[in-house]
Amino acid sequence: MEQLNPFFNLKNFSFKALILIMALVPAFIIASVVTFLLYYSFPSIIYNGLNFFTSKIWNDGSSGVILHNNGISYQSGAVYGIYPLVLGTVLISLIALLIAFPVSFFVTLNVELYMPKKIRGTLISFIELFAGIPSVVYGFWGLLVLIPWLQNTVEPWIGTHFSGIPLIGGVFTSEISGRAYYPGQGLLAGALILSIMIIPIITAVMTNSFETAPKEIKDGIYSLGGTRWEMGKYLLVHHSKAATYGGALLGLGRALGETMAVLMVTSALLLVPSNLFSNVSTVAAYIAAQLDSAFFDQSGMTTAAFAEAALALMGVSLLVNVIGRKIAGRGVLRGYQND
Amino acid sequence: MTEGETVTVKWRKASIRSAKDTAVRIVGYIILFILFAVLAAIFYEIADGALSNITWQILTTSNTFEGTTGGGIYEAIAGTWMLVGTGLLFSVPPGILGSLYVVRAKSSKTLSSLVRLFTDILTSVPSIVIGLFGYLFMVYYLGWGFSLIAGGIALAIMMLPYIFRVAELSMKAIPVEQIHNAYALGADDFQVATRIYIPQALSGVLSGIMLAISIAAGETAQLLYTAGWNAGGLPSGFTNNNLGVGYLTYIVYNGLLQGSAIPNATNLAYIAAFVLIVTILVLVLLSKSMNRIVKKLSQIMRGTR
Numbered sequence: 001m002e003q004l005n006p007f008f009n010l011k012n013f014s015f016k017a018l019i020l021i022m023a024l025v026p027a028f029i030i031a032s033v034v035t036f037l038l039y040y041s042f043p044s045i046i047y048n049g050l051n052f053f054t055s056k057i058w059n060d061g062s063s064g065v066i067l068h069n070n071g072i073s074y075q076s077g078a079v080y081g082i083y084p085l086v087l088g089t090v091l092i093s094l095i096a097l098l099i100a101f102p103v104s105f106f107v108t109l110n111v112e113l114y115m116p117k118k119i120r121g122t123l124i125s126f127i128e129l130f131a132g133i134p135s136v137v138y139g140f141w142g143l144l145v146l147i148p149w150l151q152n153t154v155e156p157w158i159g160t161h162f163s164g165i166p167l168i169g170g171v172f173t174s175e176i177s178g179r180a181y182y183p184g185q186g187l188l189a190g191a192l193i194l195s196i197m198i199i200p201i202i203t204a205v206m207t208n209s210f211e212t213a214p215k216e217i218k219d220g221i222y223s224l225g226g227t228r229w230e231m232g233k234y235l236l237v238h239h240s241k242a243a244t245y246g247g248a249l250l251g252l253g254r255a256l257g258e259t260m261a262v263l264m265v266t267s268a269l270l271l272v273p274s275n276l277f278s279n280v281s282t283v284a285a286y287i288a289a290q291l292d293s294a295f296f297d298q299s300g301m302t303t304a305a306f307a308e309a310a311l312a313l314m315g316v317s318l319l320v321n322v323i324g325r326k327i328a329g330r331g332v333l334r335g336y337q338n339d
Numbered sequence: 340m341t342e343g344e345t346v347t348v349k350w351r352k353a354s355i356r357s358a359k360d361t362a363v364r365i366v367g368y369i370i371l372f373i374l375f376a377v378l379a380a381i382f383y384e385i386a387d388g389a390l391s392n393i394t395w396q397i398l399t400t401s402n403t404f405e406g407t408t409g410g411g412i413y414e415a416i417a418g419t420w421m422l423v424g425t426g427l428l429f430s431v432p433p434g435i436l437g438s439l440y441v442v443r444a445k446s447s448k449t450l451s452s453l454v455r456l457f458t459d460i461l462t463s464v465p466s467i468v469i470g471l472f473g474y475l476f477m478v479y480y481l482g483w484g485f486s487l488i489a490g491g492i493a494l495a496i497m498m499l500p501y502i503f504r505v506a507e508l509s510m511k512a513i514p515v516e517q518i519h520n521a522y523a524l525g526a527d528d529f530q531v532a533t534r535i536y537i538p539q540a541l542s543g544v545l546s547g548i549m550l551a552i553s554i555a556a557g558e559t560a561q562l563l564y565t566a567g568w569n570a571g572g573l574p575s576g577f578t579n580n581n582l583g584v585g586y587l588t589y590i591v592y593n594g595l596l597q598g599s600a601i602p603n604a605t606n607l608a609y610i611a612a613f614v615l616i617v618t619i620l621v622l623v624l625l626s627k628s629m630n631r632i633v634k635k636l637s638q639i640m641r642g643t644r
Contacts, residue, residue: 009527011527011529012527012528012529015528015529015532016528018436019436019437019439019440019443019532020440022432022433022436022437022440023433023436023437023440023441023446023450023451023454024437024454025433025437025499026433026437026454026457026458026460026461026499026500026503027453027454027457029461029496029499030457030460030461030464032476033464033468033469033472036472036475036476036480037468037471037472037475040475103370103374106363106366106367106370106371107367107370107371107374109363109367110363110364110367110368110370110371111367111371113363113364113367114364114367123371125627126375126378127374128623129378129620129623130378132553132557132619132620132623133381133557133616133619134556134557134558134559134588134591134615134616134619135557135559135560136557136559136588136591136592136612137381137385137557137591137612137615137616138381139591139592140385140591140592140594140595140608140612141380141381141384141385143595144384144388144595145380145384196377199374227356227357227359227360228360228364229359229360229363229364230356230360232363253463254463256465257463257464257465257466257467257468258465259465259466259467259470259559259560260466260559260560260588260592264592284465284466284467284468284560287467287471288467288470288560288563291471291474291564292564303475306471307471307475310465310467310468310471310472311468313465313467313468314464314465314468317463317464317465317468318460318463318464320463321459321460321462321463322456322459322460322463325459325463
């Protein structure tokens with residue numbers, strides 16, 4: 001299919017050059033985001049070292065007292081550690097996945113096995129509605145409904161009946177003296193909101209994969225007298241193992257980077273959580289909450305530290321998502337099915 | 340179950356097996372019910388809070404969270420569309436032209452798969468990272484200030500992969516023979532793109548754009564530090580728009596934080612959330628039925644109806 005025009009085709013040549021350049025735009029964006037964040041966070045990487053991930057203290061230092069050392073400026077006494085945020089991010093995301101995964105599994109299985117074909121499509125598009133709701137609306141609903149419920153019903157109930165059990169019960173007070181405990185705005189609130197947000201992603205990946213199960217084996221199982229559940233257990237679950245893990249990873253990836261919903265239902269505090277109701281924050285939410293105050297630091301070190309945190313978050317999120325996508329296939333976009 | 344694999348199944352008593360089946364079915368129904376109850380609760384809460392207060396005046400009044408009445412959400416609605424429009428300006432060309440590169444038969448396969456990988460990666464960049472990048476790079480480093488263009492580009496980064504992916508999928512669905520025939524008749528890449536790929540994949544391309552708009556309209560984290568916030572007027576240019584640009588999600592985010600000092604703040608948040616959800620639902624529905632719409636429109640235009 002070589003071009004038959006013997007003369008140089010300028011229009012076609014410039015068109016080919018244009019689509020090539022446009023195809024490189026995504027790579028260019030990623031490269032420039034990474035390069036710029038690396039450049040910007042460089043002082044923080046030098047200044048904080050590995051301490052950045054292990055320290056529990058985030059302190060901008062004394063305002064206005066700027067020290068210079070080896071070409072790096074920082075405020076006197078500044079310490080930057082995101083250990084509580086990393087722990088909060090991982091815990092919130094994992095608990096969210098722990099809730100969302102079985103829910104998605106049973107929902108998909110139920111829709112696939114027991115629902116008549118006519119209802120199936122409608123049900124799946126209803127679940128897709130979840131994917132369309134903006135995260136800020138989830139956060140808003142969390143503040144209006146979920147937090148008061150946790151605060152007024154769940155926490156007192158746990159407090160009276162399960163107070164002795166570690167990780168669940170315990171004292172609903174602040175772990176740090178002098179700081180108030182914000183009832184309801186804890187690990188569980190964030191995880192619950194996130195779990196609602198990632199259910200459509202996992203469900204979409206699973207549904208996609210369940211539908212590709214070989215029909216012959218399906219019919220074979222039924223003709224041997226298998227029940228629907230046995231068909232699901234022996235065929236669908238087996239067949240979709242990879243997609244199931246991939247879907248879970250994609251859900252986790254979304255949860256790790258989610259900002260607004262978590263920001264609204266948790267308190268932006270740097271605390272190491274001790275139980276399910278502890279006030280926590282995540283890397284993304286903390287950046288969103290504190291970035292504007294970082295500019296009071298004239299040395300720029302606080303902003304650099306935020307850039308480093310963002311870079312780390314981006315790295316982890318990309319890794320989880322790319323692996324998830326490799327396993328799950330590319331058929332699903334943000335909980336919407338594509339075909 | 341992969342090919343050649345055997346699974347040993349021990350059949351237990353029929354009654355136990357059917358009881359298990361029923362148990363799984365019931366657990367599934369209960370979980371489904373809870374899920375839809377939550378969905379209904381979210382919609383009900385927003386609709387109930389919004390519909391009891393929504394008036395035409397609130398939708399067309401300026402100065403959100405200001406004055407004695409708390410103002411309206413006019414700037415936010417218009418600002419959201421201006422930001423999304425700017426985002427489209429920067430995401431549609433690379434989205435469509437990039438997918439044309441990827442589906443072109445003569446393109447490098449390695450490069451095409453790399454392009455796909457990078458667009459996939461782009462969907463998984465956390466929104467706050469894009470926001471932080473926009474803040475440090477566009478707002479400060481380039482000196483654009485809180486502006487329409489900074490917010491628009493931040494949105495475009497998020498919209499591009501959706502436009503690209505859906506366009507690519509629908510272009511791939513075009514029969515290969517048709518494209519081969521066009522090349523065999525002497526058409527060049529430009530002609531194949533403009534006469535075959537784009538017209539045939541039009542509904543897919545449009546539905547990807549609708550999907551991208553619906554996602555961009557609901558974004559907040561990118562905009563907080565790039566578009567800033569301004570309810571005192573609409574931006575007159577692309578850069579340095581005074582305090583920034585207003586957008587609906589900001590009202591939803593900030594409504595409950597305003598406290599009782601601002602009358603109506605909570606109501607405005609309800610209304611903004613309601614307007615957002617309705618807008619997004621309409622866009623998602625449009626995106627899903629784009630295929631049918633385009634078919635109808637082309638029939639009408641050709642006069643074959």
